Amino acid sequence: MAHHFAIGIDLGGTTVKTALVDTNGNIFSQVKLPTLADQNPEAVIGQIKKSIDEILLISKGKSISGVGIAVPGLVENPGGILKNPANFKGWDIIALGDELEKMFGMKTVVDNDANVAALAEAKFGSGKDHPDFLFVIWGTGVGGGIILDGNIYRGPHGGAGEIGHISIDHKGLKCNCGTIGCVEAYIGQKYLSNRTIEKLQVNSDSKIVELVGGDLSKIEPIFISKAAEAGDQLAKEILVEAGTLLGVMLGGVMNTLDFRVTIIGGGVSAVGDFVYDAVRASTVAHVQKPLKSGIKILRAQLGNDAGMLGAAGMVL
Amino acid sequence: MAHHFAIGIDLGGTTVKTALVDTNGNIFSQVKLPTLADQNPEAVIGQIKKSIDEILLISKGKSISGVGIAVPGLVENPGGILKNPANFKGWDIIALGDELEKMFGMKTVVDNDANVAALAEAKFGSGKDHPDFLFVIWGTGVGGGIILDGNIYRGPHGGAGEIGHISIDHKGLKCNCGTIGCVEAYIGQKYLSNRTIEKLQVNSDSKIVELVGGDLSKIEPIFISKAAEAGDQLAKEILVEAGTLLGVMLGGVMNTLDFRVTIIGGGVSAVGDFVYDAVRASTVAHVQKPLKSGIKILRAQLGNDAGMLGAAGMVL
Numbered sequence: 001m002a003h004h005f006a007i008g009i010d011l012g013g014t015t016v017k018t019a020l021v022d023t024n025g026n027i028f029s030q031v032k033l034p035t036l037a038d039q040n041p042e043a044v045i046g047q048i049k050k051s052i053d054e055i056l057l058i059s060k061g062k063s064i065s066g067v068g069i070a071v072p073g074l075v076e077n078p079g080g081i082l083k084n085p086a087n088f089k090g091w092d093i094i095a096l097g098d099e100l101e102k103m104f105g106m107k108t109v110v111d112n113d114a115n116v117a118a119l120a121e122a123k124f125g126s127g128k129d130h131p132d133f134l135f136v137i138w139g140t141g142v143g144g145g146i147i148l149d150g151n152i153y154r155g156p157h158g159g160a161g162e163i164g165h166i167s168i169d170h171k172g173l174k175c176n177c178g179t180i181g182c183v184e185a186y187i188g189q190k191y192l193s194n195r196t197i198e199k200l201q202v203n204s205d206s207k208i209v210e211l212v213g214g215d216l217s218k219i220e221p222i223f224i225s226k227a228a229e230a231g232d233q234l235a236k237e238i239l240v241e242a243g244t245l246l247g248v249m250l251g252g253v254m255n256t257l258d259f260r261v262t263i264i265g266g267g268v269s270a271v272g273d274f275v276y277d278a279v280r281a282s283t284v285a286h287v288q289k290p291l292k293s294g295i296k297i298l299r300a301q302l303g304n305d306a307g308m309l310g311a312a313g314m315v316l
Numbered sequence: 317m318a319h320h321f322a323i324g325i326d327l328g329g330t331t332v333k334t335a336l337v338d339t340n341g342n343i344f345s346q347v348k349l350p351t352l353a354d355q356n357p358e359a360v361i362g363q364i365k366k367s368i369d370e371i372l373l374i375s376k377g378k379s380i381s382g383v384g385i386a387v388p389g390l391v392e393n394p395g396g397i398l399k400n401p402a403n404f405k406g407w408d409i410i411a412l413g414d415e416l417e418k419m420f421g422m423k424t425v426v427d428n429d430a431n432v433a434a435l436a437e438a439k440f441g442s443g444k445d446h447p448d449f450l451f452v453i454w455g456t457g458v459g460g461g462i463i464l465d466g467n468i469y470r471g472p473h474g475g476a477g478e479i480g481h482i483s484i485d486h487k488g489l490k491c492n493c494g495t496i497g498c499v500e501a502y503i504g505q506k507y508l509s510n511r512t513i514e515k516l517q518v519n520s521d522s523k524i525v526e527l528v529g530g531d532l533s534k535i536e537p538i539f540i541s542k543a544a545e546a547g548d549q550l551a552k553e554i555l556v557e558a559g560t561l562l563g564v565m566l567g568g569v570m571n572t573l574d575f576r577v578t579i580i581g582g583g584v585s586a587v588g589d590f591v592y593d594a595v596r597a598s599t600v601a602h603v604q605k606p607l608k609s610g611i612k613i614l615r616a617q618l619g620n621d622a623g624m625l626g627a628a629g630m631v632l
């Protein structure tokens with residue numbers, strides 16, 4: 001096979017990150033521009049166009065298979081229609097894929113950022129040896145993507161993988177989405193920080209307080225994780241509890257799909273290995289017998305590059 | 317297309333039911349034999365062989381596409397390998413599909429009874445207009461099958477659709493399977509009957525007691541349903557609660573797969589429409605916004621013929 005390249009774009013609320021990527025997932029050149037999401041759709045599309053132009057200029061003579069774009073929000077295909085991305089001013093429903101395809105005459109594929117990050121791990125990261133896995137984004141919220149036989153499973157309407165809003169307690173906490181007991185309402189970054197603050201108000205004897213210089217509003221999972229790794233009991237308890245609750249949900253998804261593998265990315269995924277151990281133990285406890293011995297809970301490998309790499313991966 | 321036929325076999329623990337089925341799901345002739353599961357695998361395979369022989373005799377001159385078999389227990393394909401079906405004496409691991417294919421020189425497909433019943437609904441029943449749905453068997457236990465784009469989704473290891481053991485309460489009831497909070501531990505027929513008995517021991521003012529002639533050990537969902545339809549408050553509460561809990565699980569599965577449709581079969585599925593209303597309301601409450609308006613909870617149409625029809629459907 002000839003050495004092929006693709007342009008991978010990670011369209012975030014703040015920054016558009018664009019890269020020239022080869023079939024092995026190597027990044028050759030990279031362009032970062034502000035998204036201008038607070039202006040209007042024309043401004044945003046202008047920034048995307050400018051990014052592609054710059055990459056094309058640098059990559060003269062190289063064979064480029066097309067453009068992939070990871071976007072925040074719901075996407076409908078064909079057409080690469082992006083609907084109401086959060087915090088994109090004036091953006092209603094725009095066929096971003098079609099528009100760019102006309103502009104550059106190159107195959108253009110648009111998908112939701114969680115799906116794209118999942119594909120990145122499948123092609124270039126922790127999922128390389130696993131044709132079927134659930135990708136979990138554990139960050140501010142809890143999202144996900146499903147990789148089925150090496151490809152993104154989008155579902156009949158393009159919205160598959162919304163695993164953050166699976167209820168793990170039908171009489172539990174109320175989630176921001178309105179549902180009772182969503183796993184996001186237990187382990188999403190904000191909820192996790194809030195519950196830590198609550199616990200510290202009862203018992204403030206924890207290294208976490210020291211790590212945030214006494215300002216509890218600064219608590220984030222990374223500080224809880226650092227405190228835990230320094231031996232802090234409260235911090236350990238909080239994260240092990242979160243991992244255990246994540247495993248309750250994962251067990252249900254593994255049972256449903258007959259999957260064995262979960263890959264965890266997102267901001268919170270940087271927590272220590274002991275949290276992964278808790279996730280694994282809980283998942284094993286919540287799957288049926290034939291699945292138990294095969295359960296794997298892996299850490300995502302690609303970090304902030306996942307969007308660009310997976311986006312390029314869609315057209316490579 | 318020529319008018320084709322297939323042989324559909326429903327291998328139960330007690331009876332082998334075999335039918336000649338056409339492409340429209342019409343049953344032409346039918347044979348019922350005892351399974352002889354309490355003897356040995358040779359006896360069981362002998363009964364299957366005898367059933368096929370009888371059907372072939374009746375159907376002389378008809379073009380038969382092959383044999384499909386619905387079996388209880390885990391199946392591995394290719395080969396149609398049936399592993400340790402419950403209550404089949406001496407049956408360890410047998411490549412039932414391969415064996416019959418050699419015997420009759422006809423294409424033979426074997427699959428788990430839940431998957432086969434799901435396919436029957438997809439081809440000939442409530443799922444005809446729905447390419448993607450979850451099929452739930454609500455009976456002694458709670459099982460399921462996933463229909464993806466009109467076909468059975470088996471998962472990488474053939475065990476997909478184990479939705480009865482999704483936890484809906486991580487600190488809830490212990491299920492027979494060992495996991496905490498499985499939906500089966502709340503709504504499976506046995507659990508449902510047991511909880512009804514517990515409630516009646518506290519307050520026996522219910523039509524259910526009358527319907528079972530005072531013998532609480534005879535309580536089954538059909539009596540609870542009858543009592544509810546006659547206006548009995550306790551019976552209504554029990555079934556609406558069960559339907560609501562089923563919807564918690566369904567919401568999670570719909571979110572994960574981006575599905576809108578669930579079809580309910582199995583012994584308990586004969587309950588009144590008000591239970592379906594409760595399942596629907598709860599499912600809608602537990603899915604993300606874009607899914608809410610599309611949620612459909614349907615009753616299976618094919619009853620006891622689902623096994624034979626779906627089995628034939630696998631080779632038609």
